[in-house]
Amino acid sequence: MEKAAETAKEPELLLDVRELRTYFHTFKGIVKAVDGVSFSLKKGKILGMVGESGCGKSVTGFSILRLIDPPGRIESGEIIFEGEPLLEKPEKEMEKIRGNKISMIFQDPMTSLNPVYTIKKQICETLELHRGLTGVDAHNRAVELLRLVGIPSPEERILYYPHQFSGGMRQRVIIAISLATSPSLIIADEPTTALDVTVQAQLIKRLYGLVRESDRSMILISHNLSLVSGVSDNIIVMYCGRVIEKGPSENVVFNPAHPYTIGLIDSIPKMTGQRKMLKQISGMVPNPLDMPEGCAFRPRCAQAQRICEKEFPALREISAGHFVSCHFAGRTDR
């Protein structure tokens, strides 16, 4: 009886990614863009995915939608979405999921809308494809969507072409398109990176509201830890294709355990306290074709020791739900 009440309270699992590996087979060798990434996402939750350029955040996003173009390939792993394994579905089935149950928001609003079509046409074609709406029904729904994302006088603006909008407005249109079919999961790949800082906050707030109020889930991919920490329930920190730290947002932000995460947080200017020089993480990201043995962060890590050269640190739970991939994390004797 008690157990049943508990499961009812706990939201059900929407997405479960297990040991995902996506490799790119280039002429120079194999690039392990995503190398054994596991995470899960519950209904109505927002997951932040943080890491620097090239760490595999976006490739993870595209792998979920199975949109990896050659020479890239999903090598192994499992992606369970709403209880169904996505990697085993035929392409036709995937087309029904893309844009319908899982939609994606891209980084660059300047190029993610087709320049030759009006906004109306671009929203309506999604509605027609997945919902079978045409004519006046589609038009009304499109206007409603534009109003939802905060575009003023949508009845008029709907006939505009993308070049007649500003960047922020275009990103709103893209959000409207991604919401058109009421997807249960939205993957937002750096949705505000290309925008002005003032517009960024507005837009992220709007997106946050839209996701929360309709009990959708979202994966927010960004290199901006402070932006992500403000909206997400859980955070994953990625480095060189691997998850190096994951857990509830407060834990990761206030008690970071991996030296890389600590470095990331130290490099954000603080609004309070004494002013001092910002710290930076020394060194460079290793060449993806020539990964160091053992821990990928070792060459840049101040605490690195013998064991780091030999052994890749497995993810360890240091507190409830907080996992870290470092030999010394959470140990008092370091």
Next chain:
Amino acid sequence: MITTVRMTKLAGILHSEGFYNFRHNPFAIAGALIILLFLLTALFGPRLVTQNPYDLAQLDLNDSYKPPIWQEGSDPRFVLGTDDQGRDMVSAMVYGVRMSVAIGFCVTIICMTVGTTLGLISGYKGGRLDSFIMGLVNVQLSFPSLLIAMLVLIAFGRGVWKIILALSFSGWVTYARTVRGTTMAEKNKEYVEAAKVIGFSESTVLFRHILPNVMTPVIVIATLQVGTVILSEATLSFLGIGIPITEPSLGLLVAQGYVVLFSGLWWVSVFPGLVLMFLVVGMNLLGDFLRDEFNPRLK
């Protein structure tokens, strides 16, 4: 509501920058007027002229080689004179223009469709298919296009449809090349990725999302190609391997007159030649304007 949309579209065209440039470019207007005139001639000409010059029953050999109306010994029925068969030059040229325009547009449409489709697929798919199509293009480009057309005509024989086939055979490559290049640039833009993410199938992404974005150079090439094709057809007919002698053709008229050009019977060659020149110049003027208008680098 649909009508208002159409009205705003029309108003949009009339108030657009392109139309403004057009109105202020006398060469473009001249080109457009010349083409309009030729199109009307092609459509309604045969109803206006006095005889069907390719119906032998209407010809009289006694009327052969009549000079234009301002020269001595002319016949008021034949304003620009007659040829060796007693054909009225005006009528013959109207029928010839009809044929030239028809062939010009037919070949251009065929080339445009085939070339654009192959270029799109080639640029989008890449890999072996791309290498194959581009290999074909490169082999074709290394032969003069007229030579290819001649080979095809020699292999299949003469006739209007065969000449269309022959000229299409060599004309599609330019489109394929251009479209392939543009497609390769377009396919990496995020709107293509976005369309895939929305769940559109590959062919929908290719033909509904990428195609409209690569059409600009295609339109320009097409306009310029109509002129080239008309000239090629005239050349082949002049050489005697194009349009059969029973069909009207400007090139054939020039060839017929060429034999007697130095006997003082100049009008048989000169008038069709002039008509041909105006037709091609008109096409090129409009094509040049479109090229300048659509080329973002010149703006």
